[in-house]
Amino acid sequence: MMKIAILTIGDEVVSGKIVNTNASYLAKILETNQFKISKHLAVRDEEEEILKGLAFLYDNANIVITTGGLGPTVDDLTKEICARYFNEKMIFIEDVFNQIKTYYEKTKRKMPSVNKKQAYFIKDAIVIPNDNGTAPGMIYEKEHKIIINLPGPPKELEPMLHHVVLPYLKDKWDIESxxxxxxxxxxxxxxxxxxxxxxxxxxxxxxxxxxxxxxxxxxxxxxxxxxxxxxxxxxxxxxxxxxxxxxxxDWSKTIQELVVELLRKNNLTLAIAESCTGGMVSAKIVDVSGSSHVLKEGVVTYSNEAKMKRLGVLENTLIKHGAVSEETAREMALGVKSTSGADIGISITGIAGPTGGTKEKPVGLVYSAICFNGKTQVYRNYCVGDRYKIRLRSTMLILYKLYCSVIKTL
Amino acid sequence: MMKIAILTIGDEVVSGKIVNTNASYLAKILETNQFKISKHLAVRDEEEEILKGLAFLYDNANIVITTGGLGPTVDDLTKEICARYFNEKMIFIEDVFNQIKTYYEKTKRKMPSVNKKQAYFIKDAIVIPNDNGTAPGMIYEKEHKIIINLPGPPKELEPMLHHVVLPYLKDKWDIESxxxxxxxxxxxxxxxxxxxxxxxxxxxxxxxxxxxxxxxxxxxxxxxxxxxxxxxxxxxxxxxxxxxxxxxxDWSKTIQELVVELLRKNNLTLAIAESCTGGMVSAKIVDVSGSSHVLKEGVVTYSNEAKMKRLGVLENTLIKHGAVSEETAREMALGVKSTSGADIGISITGIAGPTGGTKEKPVGLVYSAICFNGKTQVYRNYCVGDRYKIRLRSTMLILYKLYCSVIKTL
Missing domain, CATH: 3.30.70.2860 (Alpha-Beta Plaits)
Incomplete structure (x- = not known):
């Protein structure tokens, strides 16, 4: 079985300045394509460290994927050191050099002379073009060992993984899973x-x-x-x-994308009234490009006063049942629907903590409501976690409930 | 100089199911305390892999900190394998066993018999108590090599790092930086x-x-x-x-915490009108526990209709200057202040992309306004990045501007 190891090269990762999301992204995508990841290693931008790292990783992996160190500066050593590891020379490739120049021209900048370095590769290596930056990648094989060099920025690495690396690996091992x-x-x-x-x-x-x-x-x-x-x-x-x-x-769409797509397809508009989530639900919807066709408005009625004034929640309801109650959630959803003129009104009110919980209404209790098609449905949930997680969980939950509820109704 | 290596043990990290935030957290905290991190390694829950990893890391580090593998199941092997690496036996510590039992009793559960395993340690090792879980940590030194075992969950690891590991290391190397x-x-x-x-x-x-x-x-x-x-x-x-x-x-407070604290101290209330950020600004404020004293309300007026109806933005302004303009930002801030009755009104409107940009108003152009103390100040900014980053950057920026503006006015 093909085993792949991931080698991250860069002081910023080792010293904790940035989180190594590349390693987990590569691992997730490769593992779900039937490749086995043996280990992750992150080393500093130092020649000896990189060489020792390569030797260690090849001990039980056939393929090492490196990230980082492909830039134009003197600290960027990855390709050079891999060439040294394989005892190979680097050659200058005119075509690649011109592509880097073109990339600079597209962004209306003059290419600094240091970038010439990025056009050197091991002879007979495969060059991986980079459409989103100046650092091309490299694939090279020698004596049953394969090295794959990818740049550090995720926006450059991810397309190169999907468009070149995965097809290369699948073709090589005839994996048709x-x-x-x-x-x-x-x-x-x-x-x-x-x-x-x-x-x-x-x-x-x-x-x-x-x-x-x-x-x-x-x-x-x-x-x-x-x-x-x-x-x-x-x-x-x-x-x-x-x-x-x-x-x-499947994994192609987030719940907010599904919601926006569904409402748009059916010409339905949405209004959102939030208390404990404080704008998170609206912000998730606005995450989706094109959500302007769907979202009529959102209101963050964190105070009782705003709940009454903006949404017409009755003072009596707040006094009798409290701001976190089935009744308040219902009136909030009704209120935001009618004052906005949207087809659907949703609301959310809960106790996010860390304070404010009681025995009857503990931290994590969240009521949400959906007012649509002449009916208002209220949901009661207990969410676990800290303040942020309780709010995020209840945000995800109301988006899910909204999606199901609209599908069921149509 | 003391060099520390970080060894993460667990299939979930290696296979990309979770991002290795523990490694970057440990590195950041230790580096800012004058320790040097040599490398990070993540290996699977396999004995041979862990042993090889330890040997590799001790090659140029005096201290290895492991995370993960301290749980009660058969997959949790960290302490056992470290004992084997150092050629030492494990002993059962009654006191620690009772602490684990007490932890279960506090959470009103019966301790399963498998947890007994968590009370075994190398003889003469330092046991690190875990107040937030059942897995105690361990510090052990032999022949100038130190091993420090910490559990995987960040909520358990972080206090153990600050309360035991850092003081231990500083004391040992007399670091008073x-x-x-x-x-x-x-x-x-x-x-x-x-x-x-x-x-x-x-x-x-x-x-x-x-x-x-x-x-x-x-x-x-x-x-x-x-x-x-x-x-x-x-x-x-x-x-x-x-x-x-x-x-x-300093690093102790986020900008939203500073804003809430400042407004609360001065008995000032806030209302927020958001377009492109779609609720992000409100959500940041609500992140802060106790923000209910400060936030009167938030409105997400993503549509022109809502900007007019909820905030009283003039139709003429929207037609003549557009929704993303100095004038609209100004009227939104004024509008949300006056309709809410808050002391301060802030607004934000911009082009988050990826579509909707023009030559005059490109993607990333954001206007924000602060209406306070009889004056309305409008800010124009260009934010870079994708849709999400543009929205997050403009959110951070208006919070910063609000903070500065209130401080300057008082």
Whole structure:
């Protein structure tokens, strides 16, 4: 089996100035394409450290992918040191040099002379073009060892991985795996894993891998051999039987993208009234380019006064039931729908903590409501985590509920 | 000089399921305390891999800090394998076992029998108590090599680092360094670095380290020897002369915390009108516990209709100058102040992209306004980055402007 190791080169990563998101991104994408990651190593911009790192990683990996150190400065040593490791010389490639010059011209700048260095590669190496920067990548193979050099900035690295590195690796090892992605919401990772226990036991040849973040659990089901189509299909069917009610689609779209797309397609407008989330729900919607067609307005009515004045929540409701209650959530959703003239009004009110919780209404209690099509549905949930996580979880949850509710109604 | 290497143990990190934030956190805290991080390595939960990793890291580091693998399951092998590496036996410590039991009792659960494993340590090792979980840490020294085992969850690791590991290391190496933190806003890292060039050249014995994130650049100035107080003070003075106008304080508080604190202290209330940021500014304010005393309300008037209806922006203004203009920003700030009755009204309107930009009004153009004390000040800025970054940068910027403006007025 092909094993890949990831070598991050750069003082900024080692000294903690930036988080090594490249390593986890590369690992996630490669693992979901049937490659096995053996380890990650991050070293400083020092020749000896990089050489020792390469020797260590090749000890049980056939492929090393490096990130960083492809820039034009004297600190950028990655390609040069890899050439030294393989005992090879670098040659200047005129074509690549012209591409770098063109990149500068496109951005209306003059290329500094130091950039010439970026056009040197090991002879016979594959050059990976970089459409988003000046640092081309390199793939080189010698004596069953493969080195792949990618630049540090994620915006440059990611397209190079997808457009050149993955096709190269798949072609080389003739990997034609079967894969299926699922995105789940409204369920936690441990609950999903418990439900899936029978699947893990039944389909031992299929890799079932969860990737959890706040409010979302992504799953990748995969199998190496393409001949296993029927067993793979059966496994996917069963996965959908077990967890179907939580599946919102594959990994290509976020819940806010799905919501905006659904509302836009159906010419529906939205208004949002937020208390504890304080604008997070609106901000998620506005994350989506084109959301202006959908979002009529948002209001952050954090105070009782604003809830009454902006949304027409009754003072009596606030006194009798409190700001965090089914009744207040309902009146907020109704109020924001009617004052904005939107087709759908949603609301959210809860106790984000760390203070303000009581025995009856503990920190994490959140009410949300959706007013649509003549009906108002209120949801009561308990969210765990700190103040930020409680707010983010309840934001994700109301977006999910909104999506389901609109689909069900249409 | 003491060199520290970080060893992360766990399949979730290696396979890309979680980002290795522990490594960067440990590195940042240790580097700002005069320790040098040599490298980071992440390996799978496999005995041989962990042993090889330890051997590799001790090659040029005196101290290895591990994270992960201290749980109660059979996969959790860290302490056991470290004992094997040092050729030492583990012993059961009754006291620690009772502490783990007490932790379970506090959370009203019965301790499973597997947790007994967590009370085993190398003889004569220092046990690091864990107040936030069941996995105690361990510090052990043999033949000039030190191993420090910390658990994986950041909420458990971070207090153990600050309360036990740092004091232990400082005491051992008698490090009494001088340090000063600065938090800068309204300036980018490269501009700040350019301005600081003379300081870097003049004070070569002082470490000047920037840590940049969106909208914020943190600096740590430090020197190893406590006897250099006067030169260190001079360097800090000059730092403040160069960059004083951008300094908002030390690292202890975010800009939203400073804003909420300042307004609360002065009994001032705030109302927020957002267009392109879509609720981000309000959400940042609500991030701060206790912000309910300050935030009267927020409105997300993404559509022109909402800008007119909710804020009283004139139709003529929108037609003549457009939604992204000095005039609209001004009327939005005035409008949200007067309709809410708050002491301060702020607004933000801009082109977050990727579409919607023109030659006159390109993507990244953002107007923001602050209406306070009878005056309305409008700011025009160009923010770089993708849609999300443009929105986040403009959010940080208006919070900064608000903070400065209130301080100047009072």
């Amino acid at each position: 079967l894969k299926k992605q699922y995105r789940l919401m409204n369920i936690g990772e441990s609950d999903a894993e418990t439900i899936l226990q029978p699947l893990y036991q039944k389909y031992t040849s299929i890799k079932i891998a969860p990737y959890a973040s706040v409010g979302v659990v992504d799953y990748m089901l995969s199998i190496e051999n393409k001949d296993n189509q029927s067993v793979f299909d059966r496994c996917c069917d069963e996965f959908e039987q077990y967890l179907g009610e939580y599946i919102i689609g | 001088l340090k000063k933190q600065y938090r800068l806003m309204n300036i980018g890292e490269s501009d700040a670095e350019t301005i600081l060039q003379p300081l870097y050249q003049k004070y070569t014995s002082i470490k000047i380290a920037p840590y940049a994130s969106v909208g914020v650049v943190d600096y740590m100035l430090s020197i190893e020897n406590k006897d250099n107080q006067s030169v260190f003070d001079r360097c800090c003075d000059e730092f403040e002369q160069y960059l004083g106008e951008y300094i908002i304080g």
